[in-house]
């Protein structure tokens with residue numbers, strides 16, 4: 001009979017990293033999240049897919065020497081102390097203190113940082129959650145952090161092969177991921193550069209309207225169909241853009257819902273928005289039917305295009321603890337859905 005025994009800590013850690021960092025884009029996303037949590041106003045992402053290289057540069061708060069000592073240890077975070085904090089006050093993207101540890105398990109990780117107002121900057125190099133080097137480094141003259149990730153997935157041949165076999169797909173996915181963040185953070189300048197082909201894939205300037213990004217990513221027709229929206233009651237605020245019911249693929253691709261600026265996967269709010277579009281379309285088609293009975297119409301299910309950000313107290317919902325953090329569960333969906341239905 002097989003013997004059951006606990007796996008060594010190093011093996012557990014490696015398995016966890018392999019699960020949470022399932023592709024190149026997830027690594028980019030985690031690093032950009034960290035820059036945003038550090039209150040950066042400029043975030044630049046440089047990638048070389050062919051050599052599995054990534055660099056994220058920000059002008060955020062930076063990390064002190066003492067902080068850097070702990071960075072990269074699993075569950076070391078500056079963002080919360082207990083679960084109560086997390087579910088009531090935290091508005092950070094990060095909360096698990098796991099991303100940098102996990103990244104160092106699947107690559108060679110280097111962090112160059114200077115904390116705001118400090119005379120020196122520092123560099124830390126990590127591999128497999130272990131510190132290979134930590135010392136003064138004055139490469140950065142201004143406050144902020146540069147994270148360099150080399151040899152991505154060197155120990156995960158299946159993931160590595162996937163990247164090598166479809167570099168363009170990876171680039172598009174990174175671009176989409178940064179754009180999703182740029183749409184909801186209009187005050188921050190983002191840039192994605194493919195250093196292999198010297199190509200700037202994405203660029204957003206702070207204070208530009210998110211609509212210019214929609215035009216660049218989805219076309220002018222999609223932009224022209226959007227209506228701006230900003231409505232609030234004493235608890236919830238809904239801002240952004242929404243179109244009427246539509247059937248084109250371009251429009252259906254733009255269904256971005258954020259809760260407190262975090263992009264969320266399809267759930268009850270997306271379902272409600274689609275149902276409202278169908279109801280709206282039916283009402284219009286009934287009146288049109290009486291005018292032109294024989295006219296043929298596209299009968300595929302219509303739905304709206306939207307970029308909507310719902311702001312509400314963190315105490316109203318819980319976040320799922322799965323790695324991409326994109327599922328939320330409201331303790332009571334009814335007032336949220338009623339509010340949105342009324343607004344739309």
Ligand code: ADP
Nearest residue numbers: 034035038077078094095096097098099100145
């Ligand atoms: P988490 O974001 O969940 O706290 P991470 O492993 O992503 O976990 O980061 C660990 C800690 O390192 C963060 O809590 C933060 O204090 C610090 N850190 C990481 N990246 C940056 C950055 N770009 N700027 C400033 N601090 C950072």
Ligand code: MG
Nearest residue numbers: 030034094099
């Ligand atoms: Mg993080």
